[in-house]
Amino acid sequence: ILNVEQSPQSLHVQEGDSTNFTCSFPSSNFYALHWYRWETAKSPEALFVMTLNGDEKKKGRISATLNTKEGYSYLYIKGSQPEDSATYLCARGGNDYKLSFGAGTTVTVRA
Amino acid sequence: SQTIHQWPATLVQPVGSPLSLECTVEGTSNPNLYWYRQAAGRGLQLLFYSVGIGQISSEVPQNLSASRPQDRQFILSSKKLLLSDSGFYLCAWSRTAVEVGDTQYFGPGTRLTVL
Numbered sequence: 001i002l003n004v005e006q007s008p009q010s011l012h013v014q015e016g017d018s019t020n021f022t023c024s025f026p027s028s029n030f031y032a033l034h035w036y037r038w039e040t041a042k043s044p045e046a047l048f049v050m051t052l053n054g055d056e057k058k059k060g061r062i063s064a065t066l067n068t069k070e071g072y073s074y075l076y077i078k079g080s081q082p083e084d085s086a087t088y089l090c091a092r093g094g095n096d097y098k099l100s101f102g103a104g105t106t107v108t109v110r111a
Numbered sequence: 112s113q114t115i116h117q118w119p120a121t122l123v124q125p126v127g128s129p130l131s132l133e134c135t136v137e138g139t140s141n142p143n144l145y146w147y148r149q150a151a152g153r154g155l156q157l158l159f160y161s162v163g164i165g166q167i168s169s170e171v172p173q174n175l176s177a178s179r180p181q182d183r184q185f186i187l188s189s190k191k192l193l194l195s196d197s198g199f200y201l202c203a204w205s206r207t208a209v210e211v212g213d214t215q216y217f218g219p220g221t222r223l224t225v226l
Binding site for chain 2: 004032034036042043044045046049089091093097098099100101102103104
């Protein structure tokens with residue numbers, strides 16, 4: 001994998017259901033994996049930063065896992081609510097000051 | 112606490128006109144500063160980053176330039192806008208390299224439409 005890739009591009013989930021989506025990234029020279037939530041008309045908001053293989057982070061109903069050996073991270077939303085509707089971006093940090101972003105997964109929660 | 116400001120929020124400019132977008136950060140010293148662009152249907156593309164006053168690194172050859180005249184001020188400019196410069200421009204900051212790959216904090220963005 002040469003670039004950061006996210007799938008699916010978009011998804012719709014019924015309120016109360018759980019969902020998850022994927023971020024794939026180059027595993028060489030890896031330092032950190034970031035997840036951001038970007039709501040319409042707002043700035044991207046940092047959710048998690050993970051650095052170690054096997055890391056798991058949790059914030060309320062949202063959690064994320066990291067596999068640095070195979071180069072992927074999952075983000076999970078449990079019991080989706082309308083306020084979870086947003087674009088979720090992942091970004092890979094290498095051995096410099098830069099982050100490489102994926103194109104995002106846009107989540108729409110239907111009431 | 113730290114805050115980051117961008118202006119203007121929206122801008123409509125004719126092709127060939129100049130551009131100046133400004134970003135300022137409050138509540139921190141010597142931040143790393145970044146300019147990103149999101150074109151329609153695409154992810155965030157890093158345009159420039161700066162680790163100090165007068166130090167600018169360009170990521171993508173293009174019609175734009177950046178300057179950092181003061182520690183917490185970052186300016187994105189163009190002498191002549193192209194249609195392809197349309198997009199959503201985000202400024203971000205991170206702490207001076209305490210750790211590589213540190214969290215970046217984003218401003219509210221500028222929606223630029225070139226007609």
